[in-house]
Every structure is written in C-alpha cells, then in structure tokens.
Amino acid sequence: MSDKLDKVIACHEATKHHYHAYAPGPGMLDWASQPDPFRRYAGTELLHLDKYPFTDGPSYEQALIEGRVEPATLTRETVSRLLYDSMALSAWKQAGGNRWALRVNPSSGNLHPTEVYVISGPVAGLLDVPAVCHYAPKLHALEVRARFAIETWRDLVAGLPPQTIIIGLSSIYWREAWKYGARAFRYCQHDAGHAIAAVGFAAAALGWKTMLLDDLGDEAIAGMLGLPRGHEPEAERPECLLAVYSQAHACDVRTLPHATMTVMAGNEWHGTPNVLSPSHRPWPIIDEADAATRKPDTVTPYIGSTSPEPVEPAPIDATVLLRRLIHQRRSAVAMDGHTGLLATGFYSMLSRCLPGMKRFPFNALPWPPVVHLLLFVHRVQDVPPGLYLLVRDPAQAKDLQEKFDKEFEWARPDGCPEDLSLYRLAGGDCRKLAERVSCHQEIAADGVFAVGMLAGFESPLKTCGPWFYRRLYWECGVIGQLLYLEAEAYGIQATGIGCFFDDPVHELLGLRDRSYQSLYHFTVGGAVIDTRLTMQPPYPDPGPAQDT
Template sequence: MPWSDLWRRRAGAEDREPAAGAPPAPLEIARAYHRVSKHHTHRYADGPGWLDWANQPAPFRTWLGAPRVALQVPSSDGAARYDEVLRGAAREPSAPSAALASELCFDSLAVTAWKQAGDARWALRANPSSGNLHPTELYLALGPEWGLADEPALWHYAPREHALERLATCTRESWRRAFDGCAPGSALLVPTSIPWREAWKYGLRAWRYCQHDLGHALAALGLAAHAQGWRVDELAEAELAPLTVAAGWPARGPERELPDLALVLAPGASSRAQPRLAELEWRAGGARPNELSAEHVDWEAIDALEEALARAPRASAERAEHAPALVLASSPCTRSFRAVARTRRSAVDMDGRTALARAAFERMLAAALPHAAHPAFAALAPPPRAHLLLFVHRVDGLAPGLYFCARRSGAAGDLRARCRPEFEWARVDAPSGIELYRLHAGDMRGVAAALSCQQALAGNGAFSAGMLCELEAGFASLGARAYPRLFRECGALGQVLYLEAEAAGVRATGIGCFFDDGVHALLGMRDEAWQSLYHFAVGAAIDDARLTTLPAYPTPEGAAD
C-alpha cells in the first residue's frame, strides 16, 4: 500500500505505529497527510520542481464514443436578480427541460470567456480553480421529463462545447422505484475530481486544491439552482460504486476520476425525500475518457489519503440545525445573478490604494454566514466549521488590523482560549448576526503578504482572509471524512466572497499557497485543534492590458484540447 512512505514522513512523535502489516487508521492518515502537505518558510511541501509543459493535462474531459446533445446557449442576462438569489428568496421553479439543464450548467460550471496572449488561448469558467486547472467534472442523471432522451440517462457536462455527453441509460421502472416519493423532475448531480490535473503543477498539496475547487463548484451549483427555483441537497450515505461502473470513470491509475458525492436536484419548495440509488439499473454506453497527459508523476501520499478516506467508516451526520435566516442588507448591485456569476474573475494583483466601503465589507461578512435558506451552503451540512481570520487593510471606518469573524456561535470563545493572551478581542459594532472581533490594531499588510507565500496581493487588497477551521472538532464528530468537508466548506465560502466582491465592483482571488504554521504561530496556537486551510484576498484588481478577451461561445477556433 502506498501509505508507508507517508507514515514514515509524518510529523508528530505522539502517533502510534500501526499493527504489523496493517495500514494506519484513516484518521491518522488524514492527520499525516495534513502535516506533510504544509508549506513552511524554510521548506515548501513537495512539488514537481518544474513544470512539464509537454504533459500539461488537457483542460477538458471528453468521452469518446458518447452521443452528444448540444445545449442552447442562454441569454446573457438571466431573470433572477443577484441580490434575490444571495438572500435565498423563494422563486417559482422552472419546469424540468433541456433549457433548465442548460441554464443550470451555464451559470455554474460553463466557460465564461476565452483569454488570448499571442498564440496562446485559455478558457475562464464560472467556477474558479487553483491554477485554472479544473479538476472538477459534473455528471447529471436526468429522467425522460427533462426532454434529453426517451429514458433516464447519465450525462457528462462538456463546458467547452456547452453540451451533454450520454454515458449510460437506466430502466424506467428502476428509476421510478428509486425516485418514488421524490418531487417530480428530481434528478442527481454527481461532481467528480481528477487529482492529476492539480498534481501536475502542485504536487503533494494538489488534493487540498481539488477539495477547494469542489467547494467552489458546490456553491456555484447551489446558487445556480436557486436562480431557477430549484435546490441541491447532499444525498446522505450515497453508494456510488454502481454508478462508477456504469459511467466508466477510471477508478485506478494516474488519471483516475473520483466521484466525490451525490446531490439531489429538486424543485425548491418540494419534499426533501431522497432517491434510493441501489434501485437504479444502469446500462453502460461503452464510451471512453480522453487521455489527459502522455506521462505522469505518482504522488503516493495522495493515493494513501484517497484509499484511507474510501475505507473510513461513515459516521453519523452531526445533529445540528442551520442558524436562522439572516436578513442581508440590500446590495447596491442591481445586476442579474447570471451577469455577476459569469463576469467573476480572479485578480492577479491589486492596486494597493482602493478602499472598500464598510457597508460592502459588512455585507460580504453577512453573506458568508450559513443559514437554512442560503443556497451556497445547501450541500454542506451544519454546523459550520470554517471561520474568517481577517487582515483588514483598507476598509472605510474600520481601523487596519487583525480581526476574527465567527460563523458559529461559541467558536470565538474556543479560539480565544487557544490564542495569545495579549489579543484585544474587542467586539466590533456590526449589523445583527455578524460576530466580529478586533484582535490587534495595526498595519498587517506585510504580515498578510508574508504568510501568503510572499504574494503581494494579500497586502495590496482591501482585506485578506485566512479560513481557520475547527479541525479536531470535525474529526471528533465525523472522523476522517470531516477532512475533505472542511476544505469544501472553505471553497464554498470563497465562492460567496468572489461573487460579493464582483457585485461590489471589486475583485477577489483564492490563495492556496500560504505558510500554514506561520498563521498558527501568529495567533499563538500550540496544537492542531484549529488549522488554516485556505486564504483569500479582496480588493481593486489590476488588469493585464496585454490580454485579449474573446466570447465564451462558440469555442474559438484553435482552442486547446
């Protein structure tokens, strides 16, 4: 088993050796991976050392031999207003149809533009991705009422063409049994991850970025569904092995494709009954996935973690209720949700001058709080475990300094007990529901940039954030399976900040490179109960005038496979 090297290199002498011939417990593998995948000021986590451009993975998955149905490209401006969608306002559900499938994908995972510099062209998408490498794929299991086929079928969404590729079909009778009790038109969404796409560039840390990207995609799907009057819920205890066989997802090898979870897509106000996947009788279509690279590099620690998570026991979900719906302050943004979602961009740098209005800052914090009606967090069961450590640089009416925003009642008290005693913990006057504390007043621009692997944009924006997560509390509740969920929660939180920044007229960017334990040392934390899992920056972007922007569809001639 590939866990042996990871176990030998683990940090933490308190870990007990596994029994002879047996792999360590999944939870210990998760802890070991977390430690060896950290960046340090004296040493970065293992990476490829150089970029093998000849084997850069193809950015688009296609299925050879699969029948393809082209989706009609929707209008550039959807009916739902951005502010209404973020507030979770009730909407009349659209009827299931090919047009609805098109709009759902168009607003969540589709190509939004092409960029060109000289002879090079690359796509931008509605869902952000580390390094624009896009390990996340989407599959949709839709019944005949969606108008795409005469029988239920499993489809792959092809974002370059804005099309669906049919991989398998299902008997009508088994579909009826599986969805008995569910709202008419209910369907399945299954996102998958291809770790090699990220590992090609980022090596050992790539698994983290796959989970961030999945979190971004989950939030994007939840919001896009809500814009159409639908919702997504995670399918509890989903057994995806039969679907893996039917779809033909590579389960082994360097280009393996891993189904992360299943989502139920249903009309917004309908019953939350969940389908029984074991009832479905699939017939594989025999399509084959395209090859992404000719040569590969193995990352055994990632293999070890994936194997451990696959055998981790399924702990019962935490029994927690979502917080009551929060009344968001009205956004001055009057644009449609589609316009905001499809013009979202990642800033490469920020101008170091532009301040953010305090009302916009507080609106972002409020929008990032989970509650029962928040569509961005619909696929993430409570309680929230990710919180915001804020490096405030340029927010009108707020002193520069280090702040903490709790996303769960009681979290601030637990963190405070683990932090430096000299921190202020001064409660900041903020709208109801926002639990914001100032820890230290002062210029944090250099500290923020230094902690984010010396990336200047972390200090050049209006603020940056480290997403502090309750790691050990998650492990205590869900075991090793809490580990990917924490990264996904951070990704979903980042997606909300991306959209809120776009709506406020600024830009944002996710930062996956940061010195993990440098953040913990800044706070004075001495254990792993809380860990920083994702960084983020918000501010006025500096655009690169050398780049040409081309429309998303039709696909530009000569675009790379």
C-alpha cells in the same frame, strides 16, 4: 485514533508549507505533459445544450434566499441553463499565440480537476429515457454514458421531490498534481467546494436548490457515475452527488436506495476517456490521502447548529443580476493597492458568509459550520486596519477564545451589526503580515482585505471520521465562491490563495495543537487588469443548439 485518521493527519502535515521549506512539488513544470483541461468520452452520443445571454433572471439580492424566485419547470432549457450558469466556459483569453479558456467555476491554477455528470429522468426535448451523462464544457454538451429503465429511475428518486435531477462531481487529481505536486489533493477539494456552490447559485436563479446526498459512500457514487475502479494517474475519483429540485419542496433525504444504486452500477457504459497527458509523475501521498478519506455508506452524524438564523445583510442594488455576476466573475491576478470599500459593504459581505438553512450557497451543506474567517483588514473605511475574526457559529466563540493567544483584544468594532460575531484581535497595519504568511504574495497585502479560512480540525474528524477531511475543504470552497460573487457585486474582484504558510498562521494565533487549521486563503480588492490580454466570447453566438 484510527489508522486512517492517523494517515489523514500525516498527509496533512506532510503537505504544509513552511518558511524554511515548501511542500513537495514538481519543481520545474514539464510543459510537454501539461494535462488537457477537457475530458471527453469518445464514442458517446453528444447532446448539444442551449446557450443564453446572461442579461435576464433574478437579482442577486433576490435569489440568495429560498422562496423568492418562482421555480422553473424541468425542461431542456432549464437543464441547459443550470450547466451554463455553473460549469460552462465564461470566456477565452489570448496572449500572443497562447489561448486558454476560463470557466464559470474557478479552479486552482485554472487546471480544472472537477468533472461533472448529470443523472436524470426523461426531459422533454433532451432525453427520451433516463440517462447518465458527462458534461463537456468546451462544447456545452452532454455525452451519454448510459441509458437505463424508467422503473429504475423511479425507484432511485422515490424519496426525492418531483422533477429532481442529480449532479455528480468527480476529481482528476493529476490535473492539479502536474503543477502543484503533493498539495494538489487539497486544491482538488477546494475546487469541489467551489463547484458545489456554483451549482447552487445556478439552481437559485431557476428557483431551485441543491442538497448534498452526504450519506452515500464513494464506491456507490463511483458506480452511479460509471467511473473505473483503477488507480491509473488520470483516473476520476468520486466526490459527491447533489440532488437539485424546486424550492417549493422540502426534503431532508441525504441518500438513495442502495439496491437501485447497485442496479445503476451494472449499466452498460459507453465511451472511452481521452488521454490527458503523454506522461505522468506519480505522487503516492495523493493516493494515500484519497484512500484514507474515502467515505463509506453511513448515516452522517451531523448535529444541527444551535445558533439563530442570521439577520439579512444590507441590500445590494436590485439591478445587479445573479447571472451577470456568475459569468463576469474572474480571478484577480494582482490588486492595485489603493481601492477601498465602505464599512457597510464590508459588513454586508461578512453577513452573507454566515450559514443559514435557506441561504445560498450554504443550504446545500448538511453539517453545521466548522470554518471561521481570519481577516487581515487593510482598506475598509471606518474599520481600523488590523487582524479580525469572524466566528461563523457563535456557539464556537468561547472555544476559539480559549485556544487563541490570551493577549488578543476580542473587541467588537464600532458600527458592526449586532448579529455579526466579528472580533478585533489586534489593531494595526497587517499588510506585510498578510503578505508574509501567504507565501510572500503581494496580492494578500494590496487588496481591501485578505482572509485565512480557519477550520475546526481534530474534533470534526474524530466525530465524523477521516472522510470529513474533504468536507472541510469543500466548506472553504463554498465560502470562496460566495466571496467571488460578493466582490463582483461591489465592483471589485477576488481570488483564492492556495499557497500559504500553514503553521506560521497557527503560531500567529497562539494555537498549540491541531484543534484548528488554516485551510484556504483568499483576497478581495481592486484588481489590476492586464492590458496585454485579449478576451473572446466563450462560445459562438448564444442561442438554441444546432442539431450537428
């Protein structure tokens, strides 16, 4: 293995939780150094965006398949809606004298390491010339970091469909490290995956789609976004660029012209980033993981999945609107221990977790699926409790069966749709098991079902390179964002679980090597509402932005 791959695996092993010891963390939280959740660039021109009620737009069912929503024109309104439905605030919560914001995109610990940028050509009513802008969610506004020539913009998007805009994502690791220590790098990557899916769902509501420009390297992305090259604690690290364009156009371009990106990196950048914390604690292992997983400019060696397109899942009530689900999504903090789900709903949720070339949110990812779902089923009517596995790429079922414990049943549950590669590994009450491997958290036992996201590990890293490590987590985050909306569509809630005991999950399955690794846990069920909290709107009355 390469030195970088050795480093990735070493960092992965060092950040595992074990029954006898957790990964290194801060211990006691230093509240005086709690990071500001909102990055601002002082000295930039501020472009206020419009806010809208979320009682319009396509149904959830309609929007999740490409080609069913009439594509909108690129305008000030649609750019506003794209960001409002993906990365904006969704509410304010208050308890006593404490008040904090919730966002459309979820985040580990509500710490929000993900920053968002817009690279766009002229947009009527918003931008007279091409610009790179930072999104400020607290204000729902764009901060203009740089303007550049129209000729440069035309060269940049020459291979992309007309009316394309580009969304850039970066991470501030310190925001997660403040609370979670060494394991924060993982959580930042989960959040990037959630953000990729959030942008995808918002695009779907407009008849648009997203494509990860995955041939680009980290250095080129940093140059495009005007990110400093330093290693200070609050530095923003590049994650990815997403091309957003109409579903009416097909496009398989995953890169941008290098010469034009070099010109973009030389833009005159405006604005000084605010200081997020007065003091910091260093976490060298995060910097090591970042350095080892940086992507060079390469043509990604992905091979498309040979599995057939999945059959469409059971329909959801057509009155359930996508935008309403997006804005009402909440992360449950406790489950009630009794709410259940019909088998038809359970199977429909799992069917939507299957990738497809025209299925949101997975159509943004250019690689074949590498993440499968280990399911701890607790309260699904007509599906006996037990341990199950959803194989998201049937071509990988044989390898999984060979790697897993030989005592597993590998039985198809009664009533399961034929196109769903779902297997019962072992029957019986697994509530205490789910709770134990999820850091003894009752929320994993008290829902309808809990999930362990099991990713192919060593083989993808050796095939693609150590930089693919981040993408394993991105895929988990994308699945998690879908599960959030699926839960809301069925009148229940969900939440991500970043704290779990890694190797005990592997031992449960009989895994003896690193061919597969558990990277993210999740739970879905009936949420317990904390009546001590009051909820407030995210912004003043929705409507057109004021020129103030």
